[in-house]
Amino acid sequence: MPRPVLRWTTAAIALATAALAVPPAEAQAARESASAARYATPLPAATEIAPHAARGAADRKTERRHLVGAWSAATSRVPAVVGGQTIRMVVRISIGGTEARIRLSNVFGTRPVTFGRVRLGIQRAGARIKPGTNRSVTFGGRKSVTVAPGRAVWSDPIRGRFPRGSDLVISIYVPHTVRDVTGHERAYATTYLSRPGDHTRAESATAFTYTSVQWYFLDRVAVTAPATTRAVVAFGDSLTDGTGQEIDANRRWTDYLSHRLARVSARRRLSVLNAGIAGNRLLEPNVGPSGLSRFRRDALLQPGVRTVVVFIGINDISRGSVTSAQQLIDGYQRLIKAARAKRVRVLGATLTPFGGYATWTPEREEIRQQVNEWIRTSRAFDGVVDFDRAVRDPDAPDRLHPAYDAGDHLHMSDAGRKRLAYALNLRLL
Template sequence: MAPAAVGLLAAALVTVGSAVGADRAPAGAEPSAAAQTATAHSGTGGRHWVNIWTAMPQLTEPGNMPPAPFTQENLVLDDTTLRQTVRVATGGDDGIRLRFSNAFGGAALPITAVSVARPLGGRAGTDAVEPGSTVPVTFSGRESISVPVGAQVVSDPIDLRVAAGTDLSVSVYLRDGQASGAITSHPGSRTTSYLLAGDHTGDEALPGATPVDHWYFLSGVEALSGRGTSATAVLGDSLTDGRGSTTNGNDRWPDQLQDRLLSGRATRDVAVLNQAAGGNRVLDDGLGPNALARLDRDVLATSGVTRLIVFEGVNDIGTAAATEEAQRRVTDDLITAYDQIVERAHAQGIEVYGATLLPFGNNAGYDDPAGLREEARLAVNDWIRHSGRFDAVIDFDRAVRDPAHPERLLPDVHDGDWLHLTPEGYGLLAAAVPDRLFR
């Protein structure tokens, strides 16, 4: 790490303001052991479901659809197994369950079979699983389920112990495929998934499978957790989704923050949930619905969330016209939007932490010859720091800006475009978030 970066990290400011169901099996079906555990704990012991992994659902762009032959005209993943790995935050000793989303599908999503397992060697992005670790997944006691357009489904509790900070392999088989050219995914997975014709949900390896660096359909993993376990959602864009991070490396800033929290005795029961997407905006739809529109789905309705970090707005400033009127308007509208997010989250008992926006000077896409976009960013950051509306302020700007040119990032922490960060740069963001916010 450069000496300037170390000094800035030490000086990163954080100001703290005033803090403000059981699944039912069909008649006659014998509940699984995990289902019985969930039922036993639902009324005693304070156990509750907490999301331990999430991916923001969005409409899949043409360039991120599964490759041929897995995508045909208005038919996707016909007679195909999809195997994908995800890294969970906190663990699950008493059962986990999965969530699948068809939020943007143009037709029902016909899930024929699902299994979970531990990836071979505990590695992200592998097509192989540990022998003997595969467990079938059911939905209200059934192996198959059809997810209606715009809906999501949650699985029955699954008898599989998952340790904190480890990877989970999820295999999904679609016998008939989804009969639509529109499907739900999270393209910015930074994790490799695998596609193979036929039903291979019970296979230990998928030789000859086609690798794709996207997640499809899977939107959440929950764990039945103790009363002290909670989740912190992060509402963000590509800087949180991890552009510039390492594929299969899990080194986005929320990942690095999670690793640190797991190492602390007072913070190891906090799950950090990445609810971000590249190109996302606060005010207008971009890649995925705008932050105001998706707040209910991605934060308020996410199990176990007690804290929210808001780190989004650069794309709003950068895509607004570089005129005084347009930048004045986007500044005012962003401030109003943040105020609305705080109000709505506080109504659900969720604390909200505001993160300052990073500089993007020298970025070719968000050219700023008159400095009007920089003026808007500074005005927004001033409000985040001093309005008192947030329960805490995380000063990401101060952690990575160049002190000699504060409108730009430190030259050794970005990935070449003066906007997105390297894994080391994301480490500076993670280090700027204090543990005390999670105790």
């Protein structure tokens, strides 16, 4: 259940960056189907301020390096109100680099949002920051930025050393009340909310007296890494988002995959980006936009992406309006076409069992089996990740193995999520 966020309002301040030019980016991949009106007001095309291009003789020394996504959260409109306070979020990056950039999003907002001050540091514990690591973040050289509805903004480079696995602390002062918040509903991570005022510079946790388990506005962190370093995006629903883990545990299957990839040679290293939304469906909006409508933004436009693992569709079967396997197959083919157009590899993951779950029926199980057979045998994807075979009970193939079942017969235990990560053949990436 969403948690309410304590809010305060403050006197209006001058919007110093209102005139900041925002060049259009690529148009949002696909508009919602007619049923999207049930989810939210239609959104304007999402655009963003792109990271500044490298210039000058000094920058030519880094021509063999590029920007790669190090952390990501798929966003939607979250039921929260924030304002007049500082938001402090903690995110773990899956790849290291010599400089970092963050992206703040107002894609699902209906009014401009001003970010008064933003800083980035390294976590010490909780809301506390390691002394000396809390750096100012600028946008086009300015400390404040206003982002229009339907848009997102990349920061300037933040100099420093950011090792793989670092827990970054992003502190954002939001001076005005925001009601249509772009964010991530189920972060499975603690976000710290301050008493009124700008507390971005504080290294202590004293001002941060409230907590939430949502992420607000922040949807990407990227680092400058060697040109051989690329990213893999896990595109899915709650099984990717991490349902079943403890708060701040960082035990999504993508976290376990990141641990595996940390042991490969530097030449083959990949960043892992999580683009899961709990409750999400491929074909129609439910919790967040449909997978079809968000695939381009959340997967294909990630910095440095090489491969996308598509693991979505169980909610369409278990709780959606799908009545045949062909409906999902048609949806997957649209994702494959979009990925190929961007020269991105796309892997298909079979749908895991949900026998014993409240909405399971023999008819829905038959659809799941037909979809999985198509994923395995059609050769439509560039490769197959057989998650179903990895976690099913061999004595009852329509059910999760008891060791991998979190208890509701749909979501997975820590062992189950780890099993998913280790079932993926790294050569496919």
